[in-house]
Amino acid sequence: MSEAVGTARVKRGMAEMLKGGVIMDVVNSEQAKIAQDAGACAVMALERVPADIRAQGGVARMSDPDMIEKIKAAVTIPVMAKARIGHFVEARILESLGVDYIDESEVLTPADYENHIEKWDFKVPFVCGATNLGEALRRINEGAAMIRSKGEAGTGDVSNAMMHMRKIGGEIRRLSSMREDELYVAAKELQAPFALVKEVAETGKLPVVLFTAGGIATPADAALMMQMGADGVFIGSGIFKSGDPATRAAACVKATTFFEDAKVLADVSRGLGDAMVGINVADLPAPHRLAERGW
């Protein structure tokens, strides 16, 4: 019997199972249970949600293994955790803890300003952020098994997520309309491997699942991203920085499934209490913009 673990099919397949779902940031086992009871398809275990990382400043790193283990023990749904960009030792530690997905995340302080983690070498799958198609394909080339479009994490402002979904979608549509002999220059311009560019041009989509993240705070935001072509959404600070996390979490799950049904969206948007206060991305000075981390 030829059994194989950690194959591309198994890693990418895991992301297929998350589609149509909401992955929620949680900082302890109580929040993880609230997320699971609300219908989250996975949780992201981290010590500080992006809004707090932003407020408190300092270097943001991988979470304490104890905290990740407690969350793993508290829920039956998949548990993800974040490693710093390029920090392959943090990634090895997370893999040894048996987390189900690693997010090589710009929300943490990067450990390497030139290279990302070589991800093919791991049994555990990786999700990486991207602001455009070239960045997404570079991450896939390094072994990412799932992509999330970046927004501006910890702001509650969905405009950056929107911009990046439009950008990625637009670049895919552009490739699909090209002659094959034009794809070489397209690959050069995208700074991405030709084989992946050709595959996207032929299939009209990324070779891996595409979620969206950053600034999603309401059921309407989640539905907006789904209508823009996301396969699912990450909600970071938007849930547990709001007035009534359990209700808001359940509402976002329903909105992600019924993203095209305005009646359901109206129903689930009622009586959610206060949304996270939020920061306008335009008011953030450039050095504090997390989405611009990644290369």
Place this chain on the structure above:
Amino acid sequence: MKIGVLALQGDFREHIQAVKMAGHAGLTVRRPEELAEIDALIIPGGESTTIALLAQSFGLLQPIRERIAAGMPVYGSCAGMILLADRILDGTEDQATFGGIDMTVRRNAFGRQVDSFESNLDFNNSPLRAVFIRAPWVEHLGKAVEVLSEIQGSDGARHPVAVRQGSLFATSFHPELTGDLRVHRYFFDQVCVGAIK
């Protein structure tokens, strides 16, 4: 045949594609009205707790149980196998299932994602490459349940990973991810035919 695919969460698009490639009409099912339109149902891979909660919230739990009781053919892959089990182990405290197959299914029985694997197995007496992702296995089954495939688990024992009871059929693995239509065709040609009035 009109084949519905429960489209609350998970990889329902891949199942719809398999239905269409096998030459049948594939419809998404999110509401009781859509359930009423279909001859047979596929429950996709995904997160079983999420799918169960959404089915409860949107009034599908009872109608699906009733259609199952009335003999509608149903195929469940992975999360779908869990949702077709009469009893589950390692679920959440009050996790609901549609039920119908007299079996006890253990969730995430093969381990976490780092243990997810692909393997060759015999399905209904022919070789098949199968993908298992945080997959469940069948721990106990009733006399009426037929085993179509089994595999050795980490506990050393062999566990059923494809089972059938009458018009209900379930696999631990994901034929929708491998582009091999034989498992879907088994459902359409062996399970649905005769069961659909």
